[in-house]
Amino acid sequence: MDWFPDFLLFALFGGLGIAIISAPLGVFMVWQRQSYFGATLAHSALLGVSMGLFLEMDLSFSVILFALIIAFGIHQLSQKTQLSSDTLLGILAHSSLALGLALLSLQNTVQIDIMGYLFGDILSVTSTDLMLISMVGLITLVFYLFHWRDLLNITLNPELAQVEGVHVKAIQLQYVLLLALMIALSMKIVGVLLVTSLLIIPAAAARRFAQTPEAMLLYSMILGIVSVVLGLGTSMTWDIPTGPAIVLVATALFLLMLIKKAPN
Amino acid sequence: MSLLIKAEHISHQFAQTEVLNNVSLEIHSGEIVTLIGPNGAGKSTLLKILLNLLQPTAGKVTRRSDLNIGFMPQKIQIDPTFPMTVGNFLNLGRPKRNNDTNGWKRFFNFSAHDTTEIQEVIDELNIRHLLNQPIQKVSGGQMQRILLARALIREPNLLVLDEPVQGVDLQGQTELYHYINELRKRRNLGILMVSHDLHIVMRNTDQVLCLNQHLCCSGTPQTVSQTPEFIAIFGQAGNELALYEHHHDHDQCDMAHGHHHAHSTSDKE
Numbered sequence: 043m044d045w046f047p048d049f050l051l052f053a054l055f056g057g058l059g060i061a062i063i064s065a066p067l068g069v070f071m072v073w074q075r076q077s078y079f080g081a082t083l084a085h086s087a088l089l090g091v092s093m094g095l096f097l098e099m100d101l102s103f104s105v106i107l108f109a110l111i112i113a114f115g116i117h118q119l120s121q122k123t124q125l126s127s128d129t130l131l132g133i134l135a136h137s138s139l140a141l142g143l144a145l146l147s148l149q150n151t152v153q154i155d156i157m158g159y160l161f162g163d164i165l166s167v168t169s170t171d172l173m174l175i176s177m178v179g180l181i182t183l184v185f186y187l188f189h190w191r192d193l194l195n196i197t198l199n200p201e202l203a204q205v206e207g208v209h210v211k212a213i214q215l216q217y218v219l220l221l222a223l224m225i226a227l228s229m230k231i232v233g234v235l236l237v238t239s240l241l242i243i244p245a246a247a248a249r250r251f252a253q254t255p256e257a258m259l260l261y262s263m264i265l266g267i268v269s270v271v272l273g274l275g276t277s278m279t280w281d282i283p284t285g286p287a288i289v290l291v292a293t294a295l296f297l298l299m300l301i302k303k304a305p306n
Numbered sequence: 307m308s309l310l311i312k313a314e315h316i317s318h319q320f321a322q323t324e325v326l327n328n329v330s331l332e333i334h335s336g337e338i339v340t341l342i343g344p345n346g347a348g349k350s351t352l353l354k355i356l357l358n359l360l361q362p363t364a365g366k367v368t369r370r371s372d373l374n375i376g377f378m379p380q381k382i383q384i385d386p387t388f389p390m391t392v393g394n395f396l397n398l399g400r401p402k403r404n405n406d407t408n409g410w411k412r413f414f415n416f417s418a419h420d421t422t423e424i425q426e427v428i429d430e431l432n433i434r435h436l437l438n439q440p441i442q443k444v445s446g447g448q449m450q451r452i453l454l455a456r457a458l459i460r461e462p463n464l465l466v467l468d469e470p471v472q473g474v475d476l477q478g479q480t481e482l483y484h485y486i487n488e489l490r491k492r493r494n495l496g497i498l499m500v501s502h503d504l505h506i507v508m509r510n511t512d513q514v515l516c517l518n519q520h521l522c523c524s525g526t527p528q529t530v531s532q533t534p535e536f537i538a539i540f541g542q543a544g545n546e547l548a549l550y551e552h553h554h555d556h557d558q559c560d561m562a563h564g565h566h567h568a569h570s571t572s573d574k575e
Contacts, residue, residue, distance in 0.1 A: 072385075073388040074385070194398055195399075198382065198388075198390070201354075201357075201359055201377075202377055202379050205357050205358075206399065206401075254389055254390075254394060255394075257389070258389050
């Protein structure tokens with residue numbers, strides 16, 4: 043495959059990995075109306091980059107570490123505070139993004155491509171990234187194999203689920219941490235500003251065709267994969283940034299799905 | 307009548323506000339206990355404490371070691387984006403059993419609800435025709451029956467029902483209460499029911515607990531409805547309730563007599 047350069051292969055595999063991981067996380071984000079939570083997490087992930095540079099750590103590692111810390115913090119905070127979670131998340135999302143950007147600009151020793159973090163730079167995916175994505179994919183698979191039913195029951199009604207013996211808080215925290223991992227890894231693919239769309243749009247597009255949660259998961263995964271493949275193709279053909287191209291393809295697919303009549 | 311759950315001297319505060327003050331109660335198998343009280347009386351808080359969803363500030367809850375609670379929440383909001391049929395919803399309520407199905411199917415919820423027990427409940431509650439419908443489309447009354455079915459699928463020994471007849475028409479209410487009473491007899495279930503509607507439920511209830519932050523009165527429906535505390539809180543409801551009593555006990559006659567007597571003396575003056 044001489045005509046197909048390595049970096050494109052990395053980009054393709056990275057994108058496919060993220061598309062597959064985001065499907066199970068995305069459907070629950072849609073069902074539980076948590077998209078704003080995901081957006082906040084994504085916005086604050088940029089802090090990981092700034093802190094990594096500041097502390098002179100490996101950037102992939104610091105992004106993952108800070109995403110996990112921030113996810114844990116927001117999760118705890120949203121359970122304790124009186125402030126409406128909508129408002130709280132709005133404040134956190136933008137203040138952390140602002141802080142991340144401010145800290146980045148203070149690092150005058152290194153020149154850093156902020157655009158790459160905001161909108162993704164899929165061509166910079168390395169073999170380390172691919173390994174990390176595979177690992178998170180594996181963790182996600184194991185988590186969902188054991189807790190799919192539990193997550194469905196929590197989505198239906200957390201109190202009922204808890205009375206029925208589901209460890210609601212522990213499972214929700216695990217879900218949120220998994221989400222943080224996925225967001226940290228997808229920064230290179232679509233960037234912090236577009237991550238949530240990869241989680242939500244395929245899931246939303248899959249809704250009308252699905253009669254069961256499992257079917258919606260499957261369709262959402264397929265739509266995510268198609269978006270990544272077509273997005274990469276579009277990006278190459280017309281020379282548009284890959285992140286926006288993937289999101290635009292996903293949106294186009296979503297609009298296409300709207301043509302189908304809603305199931306009764 | 308073995309003891310299922312026992313709460314002793316439960317008090318609870320949210321921030322600095324006292325919601326429950328020294329509440330004690332017991333529920334035995336085969337017994338229907340109805341918890342009544344005005345809005346803000348702490349009914350839901352007490353329920354959460356009994357269900358172990360909330361730790362009380364003070365007091366102790368003891369549960370029988372094999373206690374298995376079937377819980378019917380007051381209402382349940384399911385997002386329209388969640389593709390969920392009634393059948394799937396009931397299926398998800400089945401208790402997890404590791405030897406249930408073999409292999410990978412155990413992980414997801416593909417296994418059909420096939421035990422005769424469940425089929426029986428589905429028929430008795432007349433929800434079979436709804437099984438393939440999206441759960442977001444069923445009516446309020448149908449939803450209550452579905453929620454009750456889900457609570458029963460776990461084969462509980464204690465049934466906790468939070469406002470079970472909410473949104474159900476009068477005819478349906480009578481039927482539902484009749485069914486619950488049948489269940490109690492047939493399965494020897496303990497039943498805790500929360501209600502702010504006193505008119506129908508009380509007939510089959512063994513014990514009524516009237517809650518207004520503290521337990522202001524308790525006893526059989528007949529005695530409770532006559533206590534001054536009950537009348538102070540529920541006022542006219544107490545009188546309406548008497549319509550369901552075919553036989554008046556002596557206490558009530560005495561009270562009526564005393565009242566009449568006092569009234570006539572004042573007339574003379």
